[in-house]
Amino acid sequence: MRFKYLIAAFVVGCLITTAQATPDRWRVEWPNTDFGKTNIGSWSEILSGGPPRDGIPALTDPDYIKVSREKRILDREPVITLELPGDTPRAFPIRYLTWHEIVNDTVGGVPVAVTFCPLCNSGITFDRRIQGKVLTFGVSGKLRNSDMVMYDRETESWWQQALGQGIVGQMTGVELTQLPSWMESWAEFKARNPNGLVMAQPNYPRDYGRNPYTGYDTSARPFLYNGEMPPHGIEPLARVVRVGDRAWPVARLRSGKVEEAGLNITWEKGQASALDSANIGKGRDVGTVRVRDTRGRDVPHDVMFAFAFHAFWPEGTWMLSN
Known part of the structure; x- marks a missing residue:
């Protein structure tokens, strides 16, 4: 690996x-x-x-x-x-x-x-x-x-x-x-935006499309990290949705959308993990998260690993259940 x-x-x-x-x-x-x-x-x-x-x-x-x-x-x-x-x-x-x-x-x-x-x-x-x-x-x-x-x-x-x-x-x-x-799949973007634009391939000698971190998001520990692991038995490399100082485990979203704290958070299958297989497009399905407010407007957020949320928001709130 x-x-x-x-x-x-x-x-x-x-x-x-x-x-x-x-x-x-x-x-x-x-x-x-x-x-x-x-x-x-x-x-x-x-x-x-x-x-x-x-x-x-x-x-x-x-x-x-x-x-x-x-x-x-x-x-x-x-x-x-x-x-x-x-x-x-x-x-x-x-x-x-x-x-x-x-x-x-x-x-x-x-x-x-x-x-x-x-x-x-x-x-x-x-x-x-x-x-x-x-x-x-x-x-x-x-x-x-x-x-x-x-x-x-x-x-x-x-x-x-x-x-x-x-x-x-x-x-x-x-x-x-x-x-x-x-973050969403290329299929989702182009279906919604058939007249949209996509960044062209940069003019650098890189193996674009290859994942140099093969198997990373299923590993036991983060790379070059010596801090505390997340609480509540959450795996360090589990994905969480961060909005401000709150984090929702993505695993909680897979049974349907979550509506709380003035937010509507949804999950849909179809997006590959960029940190799984050697070919980015063939990674396991981790799905697409969207975060909107009660008026349907997109809200700034991040889908990050649990260890990173705990490291930078040690007093943050874990949104584990309704």
């Missing part, structure tokens, strides 16, 4: 990185980051994920093609869907985000960052405007609680992807606005 190989390859590096976690060792690579400002408890929380800064290349202003022209993507493959007023609905295939993790673009006049952290299954879209600036995000190569640490190219501050919050540097404590987006 590829994931077991990754654990073996990085276990020594993880220990070394923890021992060396200090800004003094990072300043050469990050000369413009203000390490005097941070809201994390200990520098040892920051680990190297393996690749260096920009070793996972974020994308900016990608090309798009019409849905009818896309022939590579399998029907069950997951995409992140963004449907903003004033613009054509767009699909961002996970087959590309697995290898790039961040897409910077402008949709409907809104500068956006579409992000995906494979190790947390966290797919979130942010508004890139903050404090009168438009930020451009890259991948730092660092992890915290197994979640991607992003950075902005304007101030070189570090940002926690799961939180959408600055954690190191000038932007420490600043929060990005999360926009409504969701």
Whole structure:
């Protein structure tokens, strides 16, 4: 299993990185980051994920093609869907985000960052405007609680992807606005949006469509994570629907929709896990979650692994039953 190989390859590096976690060792690579400002408890929380800064290349202003022209993507493959007023609905295939993790673009006049952290299954879209600036995000190569640490190219501050919050540097404590987006199958997107757009294949030498984390979401433990496991007997890599500081186990949704806390949460089969089989489109069915309010409007949310929710919202509410 590829994931077991990754654990073996990085276990020594993880220990070394923890021992060396200090800004003094990072300043050469990050000369413009203000390490005097941070809201994390200990520098040892920051680990190297393996690749260096920009070793996972974020994308900016990608090309798009019409849905009818896309022939590579399998029907069950997951995409992140963004449907903003004033613009054509767009699909961002996970087959590309697995290898790039961040897409910077402008949709409907809104500068956006579409992000995906494979190790947390966290797919979130942010508004890139903050404090009168438009930020451009890259991948730092660092992890915290197994979640991607992003950075902005304007101030070189570090940002926690799961939180959408600055954690190191000038932007420490600043929060990005999360926009409504969701993961669904390619078949679902194109059936609803036959005139929609899909991000074109990037011009990088990557094995797009292959999952480098084969078997990850059925493994016993998260990768490069030393924190507490979730309570209530919930498996660490079980998917949960996070809205604010509440989490609904996806397993609870499979018997039908849930209506509570002013939300209508539904689950439909048909979407492949991006973190199961070697071919993303052939992963086991994990279904599509939609979250709407009582007026039918899409609500910002995230379908992430339970361990990550517990790590970043340790006092969060687990919505286990009616």
